[in-house]
Amino acid sequence: MTLSLILACLWALAANVLAAMPSRDNHWRRAYVLIALGVPLLGFVTYQNGPWVGLLVLIAGMSVLRWPVIYLSRWLRQRVQGSAGSESEAQG
Secondary structure, eight states: OOHHHHHHHHHHHHHHHHHHSOOSSTTHHHHHHHHHHHHHHHHHHHHHHOHHHHHHHHHHHHHHTHHHHHHHHHHHHHHHHHHHHHHHHHHO
């Protein structure tokens, strides 16, 4: 097992331990820290092990941090629908 995969496993373990602890802000500060650590770690995993392993680690990270992903997808959907709606109003 490479160093990057060991670090990714430690990241996942830390994420699960942090999720089990109570939080006043619904774990958002912890999620931001995990994202800030996870993005470069994902690049390191992909560099050392290839894109398929990197994709698997990305999916695992997204399952741990699913609420930031859900809010991002909702925000992007609103942006796309909002711009598509304004274009159709301008043309019609």
